[in-house]
Amino acid sequence: MQRAGPSSHDPKTDPAGRPASVRHVLIVDDSRVQLRILRSMLERWGFAVAQAESGEQAIEACLAAPPDIVISDWMMPGMSGVDLCRAFRDLPHDGYGYFILLSAKTDKAEVAEGLDAGADDFLSKPVNAPELRARLSAGSRVLAMERALSDRNRQLGEALDQLRVLHAEIDRDLKQARTIQQALVPERSRLFGTSRVSLLLQPCGHVGGDLVGMFSPGTGRLGMYGIDVSGHGITSAMVTARVAGYLSSRFPDQNLALERRFDRYFALHPPEVVAEKLNRRLAADPGVDEYLTMAYVTGDLHSGEMRMVQAGHPPPILLRADGEIRLLGEGGLPIGLVPDVRYDQVRFDMAPGDRLLIYSDGFTEARMRDGSMLEEQGLVDLFRQTAAHARGEELLHDMFWRLRTELVDSDLGDDVSAALLEFDALSVETP
Structure with a gap:
């Protein structure tokens, strides 16, 4: 597995050269040529890219560093892209991971199978660069919204925990106040x-x-x-x-x-x-x-x-x-x-x-x-x-x-x- 960093002048980074919050992409394909093509496009757009040549390697990569987005070929020896998607969904995650399947398949039943496995989007092979970038942008928006919601939920959870502590303290004070009032x-x-x-x-x-x-x-x-x-x-x-x-x-x-x-x-x-x-x-x-x-x-x-x-x-x-x-x-x-x-x-x-x-x-x-x-x-x-x-x-x-x-x-x-x-x-x- 190899990884490369984004360019500090890429539009996907802020003025200080820091990468966007959705930046880590894992590409999975048994074709090294296809991996090279995808990697070149993604790095040019400012993504940090990891790659795997099989579903089994992809699972190891996900356990080591959970990706924001997975782009996987459907047809691979051993673990297929659909099987990988199911296994990916079963992994422990702090947040949501976006999964894109690459395939020449256009049959509705097969697309339904991919969706049922947990895929978020599909791309036809050979990959069209503008279409891939558009799908990545859509996935990034979904992840950004999900993470914003998760962050708000976390903040609400922390606030609720604080309120529970305060409520318990107030409840103790009120019970003592009731005892004092009854003593009147x-x-x-x-x-x-x-x-x-x-x-x-x-x-x-x-x-x-x-x-x-x-x-x-x-x-x-x-x-x-x-x-x-x-x-x-x-x-x-x-x-x-x-x-x-x-x-x-x-x-x-x-x-x-x-x-x-x-x-x-x-x-x-x-x-x-x-x-x-x-x-x-x-x-x-x-x-x-x-x-x-x-x-x-x-x-x-x-x-x-x-x-x-x-x-x-x-x-x-x-x-x-x-x-x-x-x-x-x-x-x-x-x-x-x-x-x-x-x-x-x-x-x-x-x-x-x-x-x-x-x-x-x-x-x-x-x-x-x-x-x-x-x-x-x-x-x-x-x-x-x-x-x-x-x-x-x-x-x-x-x-x-x-x-x-x-x-x-x-x-x-x-x-x-x-x-x-x-x-x-x-x-x-x-x-």
Whole structure:
């Protein structure tokens, strides 16, 4: 096998004399005269040429240095051009190799046989130089496109691998963020004397923008809330984390809903004052576009006197012991949307056996199988039916499970959260 390099002045090379990307041609023929003729033409056109006098030599040459283009005679002793083409296609290749068969054969069946073996093009013998050059140009274009596509696929594969690594890192961070966010609600159920508060928090993704909580500055006094930050995902979760610090049950000195009295105990601020203080803090934060809705309730668990503020949150549901239903509140502006907002207080009383449900619109806006939303009446019915046989956390989890079974898609479209107060529950449950 012999090889020759291209001329630095040939039009197939760039101005610096470098050969074109498609440059290596292997010619195969048992006729040395035919090899000499082909080699002369190809080198004149700027190709690097290797040659073999049999199919077996050609395979060895391909293994040693895979060619861009193979030009092979059809009729050769031993391995024919068609057999060589089949063997060439079976060789391991980083890229595609273009195969041209030379033959005096013009029969359609024989041409079909060559195509079936993997040949890309045919040339009749004796070879016409302009036609050969045209076929080589066509083959070069095919190879250039194939290599460009392969290069793009390689780049896409590398980018995909990088994205997989980044996705895995983000997924780990989000799982940790979910753990941190769940820790914002350290207690899911707590007794306050004979009353009980239970909480439900189900983000639609790794993290969410809902928050529920409860705290007590002293015996018989209760604060509980439900919050829904606008949007979804990490930004909303960061806002909920910040608000959780403002309403901390663990650190009363940092809780803006509490006021220290005489350095001895804490008292509850009126709900409307809490909403106004929270609104001023969020509205004053530079770069924070998110706002939140909130229902916040304070209660005297001895007398049953309750006070509430509703800031754009869905109206809490009061289920009386006798089955009567009352929706509380008339709306109000969300918190953090407009500065210097004043909020109205809603007063109501609870009696032994009454239940109060604060919930997010993840419940009421859930899409059912028939295409409709659950809406307030659907939630009222769900609450009433579930409350007939369940209590505390079990009641909330049962409501959530029933909701999931009726969704058009099992995946949540929004965060779902709820806070349930069962007033004087233990005295009612225990004769």
